[in-house]
Amino acid sequence: MRRLPLYYFAFIILAISFASCGTRRSALPPLKETFSKRDKNPFGGYVFYSQLRQLFYNNEINTKRENFENVWQNISDTASVYILISKNVFLSEAGKKAMLDYVNEGNKLFISSENIDEDLLDTLDCRAGPAFFARGDLKNMQYTSVRMDTAMYEDTSSYTYFYVPLANYFKNFDTSTTNVLGTNDAGKANYIEVFYGKGRFYLHCEPRALSNYFLLQKQNYQYLQNIFPIANVIPEHVYWDDYYNKKNHRPSANGSRNALQLWLQYPAMAWAFWLALLLLALYILFGGKRRQRIIEKISPNANTTVAFTETVGRLYLQKKDNRNIAEKMITYFQEHIRKQYFLNMAQANDDFMTTLSRKANVSKEITTALFQSIDQVRNSPEVSDQQLLLLNQQIEYFYKNKI
Secondary structure, eight states: OOOOOHHHHHHHHHHHHHHHHSSOOOSSOOOOOOOOTTOOSTTSSHHHHHHHHHHTTTSOEEEEOSOHHHHHHTOOOSSOEEEEEOSEEOOOHHHHHHHHHHHHTTOEEEEEOSEEOHHHHHHTTEEEEOOSSOTTOGGGOEEEEEEEOTTTOSOOOEEEEEESOOOOEEEEEOTTTEEEEEEETTSOEEEEEEEETTEEEEEESOGGGGSHHHHTSTTTHHHHHHTOGGGGSOOSOEEEEOSGGGOOOOOOTTSOOOHHHHHHTSHHHHHHHHHHHHHHHHIIIIIHHHSOOOOOOOOOOOOOHHHHHHHHHHHHHHHTOHHHHHHHHHHHHHHHHHHHHOOOGGGOSHHHHHHHHHHHTOOHHHHHHHHHHHHHHHHSSSOOHHHHHHHHHHHHHHHTTOO
16 A cells, blocks of 8 residues: 655645634634535545545546436446545435445445445444434543554554544444454444445444544544555546535435425536525515615695685784785675676676676675775775774675575
């Protein structure tokens, strides 16, 4: 097996250190277990992926971003290596069958996950034991280690780091088809090799032992070199999975999927779906601001003629300008006679009185008395309050059309 020079790992450590100094970080870095090849946080897979490129220096690592059934439909390898590292590996029935067919043809499949699909393990006659510590329970942190099995390796070194104990293990497996390659602190198998058909499954249940944080502790990079004996032979192709590390949901009980899951299994459809959601969000965010605001109901203009007239009348009364008030009353009365009865008050003779009395249905005596009061007001140098009141009463009586 090709050993990596120490300066290569020193370079990786320095690169991550400089990258972390670029921005101000909190005291505790993100502890999300993504195992992504681009993630430089403690539980990312940046260092693991970088070392794989050195271990398989004769191959180009091909990244796969779709489920395994689709991958297997598009390749026909018989001596390739497929590497899958994820917190969970939940498979559909078609995905499980595709993996079995892939290995049966002579390929090697490496899976590192705390939760490997139970149906796949049952098919391989093995079962994973429960972990005693929750991954997020930081109160249980301690120095914990993994090592290679001494029956298969000369290296008996213990690879240690400080975190939640590495307690996952495989409790049942068929020893006739399975080799134990690695163990935990308790000496229980956490890394096994399962022969299937012409190929092999490499099942590893401690993905945190392949994280940035673990591999950068002291000589822990040697652990990665030891768990990849498949690197001794140049494979046909090397594949890196970038699909299952983003899938944390289990398939339904009957293996069926809803319409959204069917859409999202195709990369083109998934891109279209998320793009549509993004455009909808942008439309709601910016389109709502462009809409015209609700126009408040405007009440129709009120007829303020009466109020205006009353106001002007009160103004004249306050000033005691009786003549001006009387003149306006007479002028308004003349306009009423002209428009209502088509008569001209300039010819206020006896015939005019008779005609107006008959048209207005008012007695001639009342009509004559009204016009006499009008003449008195016009001829008086001053109009008293009594004269103004009498004139108003006579005009109002005429308007009411009473005999």
